[in-house]
Amino acid sequence: SEVKKIAVIAGDGIGPEVVGEALKVMKKTEELFGYQFEFEHGLFGGIAIDEKGTPLPQETLDICKKADAVLLGAVGGPKWDNNSKELRPETGLLGIRKALGLFSNIRPANVFDCLKEASTLKPEVLEGTDLIVVRELTGGIYFGEKFRREGANGEEAVDTCVYNVQEVERIVRQAFDIAMTRSKRLASVDKANVLETSRLWREVVNRIAPEYPEVELEHVLVDNCAMQLLRRPSSFDVIVTENMFGDILSDEAAMLTGSIGMLSSASLGEGSFGLYEPVHGSAPDIAGQGISNPIATVLSVALMFRLTFGYHEAAQVIEDAVKNVLDAGHRTGDIAVDKSTAIGTTAMGDLIVAAM
Amino acid sequence: SEVKKIAVIAGDGIGPEVVGEALKVMKKTEELFGYQFEFEHGLFGGIAIDEKGTPLPQETLDICKKADAVLLGAVGGPKWDNNSKELRPETGLLGIRKALGLFSNIRPANVFDCLKEASTLKPEVLEGTDLIVVRELTGGIYFGEKFRREGANGEEAVDTCVYNVQEVERIVRQAFDIAMTRSKRLASVDKANVLETSRLWREVVNRIAPEYPEVELEHVLVDNCAMQLLRRPSSFDVIVTENMFGDILSDEAAMLTGSIGMLSSASLGEGSFGLYEPVHGSAPDIAGQGISNPIATVLSVALMFRLTFGYHEAAQVIEDAVKNVLDAGHRTGDIAVDKSTAIGTTAMGDLIVAAM
Numbered sequence: 001s002e003v004k005k006i007a008v009i010a011g012d013g014i015g016p017e018v019v020g021e022a023l024k025v026m027k028k029t030e031e032l033f034g035y036q037f038e039f040e041h042g043l044f045g046g047i048a049i050d051e052k053g054t055p056l057p058q059e060t061l062d063i064c065k066k067a068d069a070v071l072l073g074a075v076g077g078p079k080w081d082n083n084s085k086e087l088r089p090e091t092g093l094l095g096i097r098k099a100l101g102l103f104s105n106i107r108p109a110n111v112f113d114c115l116k117e118a119s120t121l122k123p124e125v126l127e128g129t130d131l132i133v134v135r136e137l138t139g140g141i142y143f144g145e146k147f148r149r150e151g152a153n154g155e156e157a158v159d160t161c162v163y164n165v166q167e168v169e170r171i172v173r174q175a176f177d178i179a180m181t182r183s184k185r186l187a188s189v190d191k192a193n194v195l196e197t198s199r200l201w202r203e204v205v206n207r208i209a210p211e212y213p214e215v216e217l218e219h220v221l222v223d224n225c226a227m228q229l230l231r232r233p234s235s236f237d238v239i240v241t242e243n244m245f246g247d248i249l250s251d252e253a254a255m256l257t258g259s260i261g262m263l264s265s266a267s268l269g270e271g272s273f274g275l276y277e278p279v280h281g282s283a284p285d286i287a288g289q290g291i292s293n294p295i296a297t298v299l300s301v302a303l304m305f306r307l308t309f310g311y312h313e314a315a316q317v318i319e320d321a322v323k324n325v326l327d328a329g330h331r332t333g334d335i336a337v338d339k340s341t342a343i344g345t346t347a348m349g350d351l352i353v354a355a356m
Numbered sequence: 357s358e359v360k361k362i363a364v365i366a367g368d369g370i371g372p373e374v375v376g377e378a379l380k381v382m383k384k385t386e387e388l389f390g391y392q393f394e395f396e397h398g399l400f401g402g403i404a405i406d407e408k409g410t411p412l413p414q415e416t417l418d419i420c421k422k423a424d425a426v427l428l429g430a431v432g433g434p435k436w437d438n439n440s441k442e443l444r445p446e447t448g449l450l451g452i453r454k455a456l457g458l459f460s461n462i463r464p465a466n467v468f469d470c471l472k473e474a475s476t477l478k479p480e481v482l483e484g485t486d487l488i489v490v491r492e493l494t495g496g497i498y499f500g501e502k503f504r505r506e507g508a509n510g511e512e513a514v515d516t517c518v519y520n521v522q523e524v525e526r527i528v529r530q531a532f533d534i535a536m537t538r539s540k541r542l543a544s545v546d547k548a549n550v551l552e553t554s555r556l557w558r559e560v561v562n563r564i565a566p567e568y569p570e571v572e573l574e575h576v577l578v579d580n581c582a583m584q585l586l587r588r589p590s591s592f593d594v595i596v597t598e599n600m601f602g603d604i605l606s607d608e609a610a611m612l613t614g615s616i617g618m619l620s621s622a623s624l625g626e627g628s629f630g631l632y633e634p635v636h637g638s639a640p641d642i643a644g645q646g647i648s649n650p651i652a653t654v655l656s657v658a659l660m661f662r663l664t665f666g667y668h669e670a671a672q673v674i675e676d677a678v679k680n681v682l683d684a685g686h687r688t689g690d691i692a693v694d695k696s697t698a699i700g701t702t703a704m705g706d707l708i709v710a711a712m
């Protein structure tokens with residue numbers, strides 16, 4: 001088959017470790033399915049600040065632009081937390097999203113059987129929870145003009161939240177499309193009783209809705225959504241919302257499943273290009289010890305296979321392998337009930353590869 | 357003692373019912389403690405739209421301005437949901453906050469023993485949860501300029517989030533002051549890795565912190581806070597944050613306690629003036645049936661006594677009476693495990709008054 005180019009940006013903290021295991025899994029699929037991957041590595045985040053003086057070097061961006069998909073580990077750490085804005089890992093993250101036109105962040109939040117107990121929610125409330133947050137990723141208050149000025153009452157800071165019709169349309173269409181492949185329920189989250197951008201958002205959603213007569217649509221105010229996620233998580237299927245609300249709600253949703261160390265994510269643009277990364281962060285406290293959990297990154301590869309390459313069979317093989325390894329009782333420290341039996345990062349990766 | 361003027365704005369849905377019981381409780385304190393209250397009633401919200409053509413009539417505002425404190429029931433309902441902005445109950449709510457200078461919203465989220473089971477969180481996680489969200493209420497994206505315009509890609513909507521140093525200072529000082537009366541832990545929530553207003557916010561917090569050397573301060577990013585509230589609710593004491601984040605987080609915090617029908621709130625300005633209201637909404641589905649739970653509104657009176665009048669003894673009497681009535685097993689329908697034993701709104705109010 002055709003050679004697929006993968007940009008690999010391992011990043012900081014546990015990023016390189018977990019990405020290493022995901023690469024082993026990808027190589028195994030070359031063997032099993034005859035795929036061909038060409039990996040190009042790029043510096044990104046804190047390590048890029050240290051080595052290149054910027055979180056997102058032009059070479060890295062070029063590697064990503066030439067690639068069919070990007071596999072990202074994680075970025076950030078206390079070392080760079082007090083840097084000025086241009087020298088912070090997050091600035092690289094925002095920069096790469098914008099530069100690659102990744103307007104949509106797909107965050108599945110589902111419950112792993114073996115992790116049910118890890119949630120702080122009662123198991124009966126969590127039962128059947130399997131939702132996806134579709135978050136707009138290149139607009140809103142993240143990217144609007146920001147500045148300081150002298151006001152009537154001294155110094156003031158300003159952030160601007162802007163959305164145009166087209167930006168809302170494309171993310172909303174994508175959310176409807178995803179809902180069509182699932183339980184056909186879509187919750188559009190906004191704050192239309194206060195914000196003008198939310199009123200525009202709701203108008204666009206209502207205009208597009210008739211194109212998807214099979215999808216059951218509800219509008220939910222963001223404060224209410226934060227409550228309903230706790231009250232009735234399993235009643236949600238697809239949630240679509242703007243950038244800032246999506247940041248908050250996707251993390252809340254991930255945490256309530258108790259599976260946060262296992263969750264993958266995709267950031268998509270036009271076409272099939274996508275950036276895939278685990279939801280968990282760079283976990284600087286355990287970096288370099290070989291004890292991190294590579295499963296979220298491995299599952300991010302499965303997501304890449306499905307959404308960018310249409311390699312559904314291989315994606316299924318990866319997902320099944322993860323499930324089998326977990327069912328056999330293997331656990332990294334973060335998900336082990338009895339920590340003394342926990343296995344390391346590479347052992348987990350090897351087991352998954354062996355189970356494929 | 358001095359006559360205290362109370363503006364009573366019952367509002368919509370169950371508002372009038374629950375406020376009615378709270379007034380009985382206040383009258384009982386006149387008897388017990390020799391207080392003197394003068395009640396002036398004003399129209400507000402949906403009912404004011406229907407009767408006066410505006411959610412916040414000038415007369416109502418005048419009544420509030422002349423009062424020492426305001427007791428508010430609840431506003432809103434499906435009847436007015438599709439009205440234009442100026443004719444919506446929420447617009448009245450935003451208007452009254454701004455007009456009365458209520459820059460601080462105090463939302464205690466604590467667990468009632470009798471309602472532990474009502475939470476979707478595991479009891480052992482919830483154990484000891486007793487936090488207060490201090491939300492900035494008259495600034496930020498709620499009140500910044502909002503408009504539509506033609507952009508390069510068609511119509512766009514704009515909201516502006518603005519904070520000046522003074523606005524941040526007064527709310528942050530208040531939060532530190534509240535923390536000093538409690539466990540002396542303060543979490544300041546922002547999105548300083550993205551927003552300029554958050555960077556200003558954090559600067560101000562860090563500048564004020566040395567004035568309160570006993571308070572243990574942590575800065576928490578809003579997405580992380582949404583997660584930590586779920587993960588370790590009992591580790592929070594006072595949370596202070598800006599308007600939009602506070603809207604979301606205070607509702608999340610309220611819901612996780614399982615006690616949302618029992619929680620009170622205060623909106624404060626400079627000086628001792630305050631507006632007090634239950635956290636629950638107008639519950640149009642059960643309005644007029646006499647089955648609503650008046651406890652949150654009764655506890656809002658206790659909060660008023662403490663924060664505006666310094667009537668601590670009477671506040672304690674009210675809180676103890678509520679506790680005793682609950683301990684004796686009396687429940688309204690919303691909190692009854694066995695619905696067939698539930699009592700109505702006035703019966704609950706009478707029991708509380710009798711227990712005082």
Ligand SMILES: CC(C)[C@H](C(=O)O)[C@@H](O)C(=O)O
Nearest residue numbers: 090091093094247549550579
């Ligand atoms: C690091 C930060 C800028 C980023 C965001 O807010 O988008 C992160 O929280 C995320 O969700 O990917």
Ligand SMILES: CC(C)[C@H](C(=O)O)[C@@H](O)C(=O)O
Nearest residue numbers: 193194223446447449450603
């Ligand atoms: C009704 C709405 C405008 C209001 C707000 O967002 O402030 C409400 O959610 C609240 O928290 O009091």
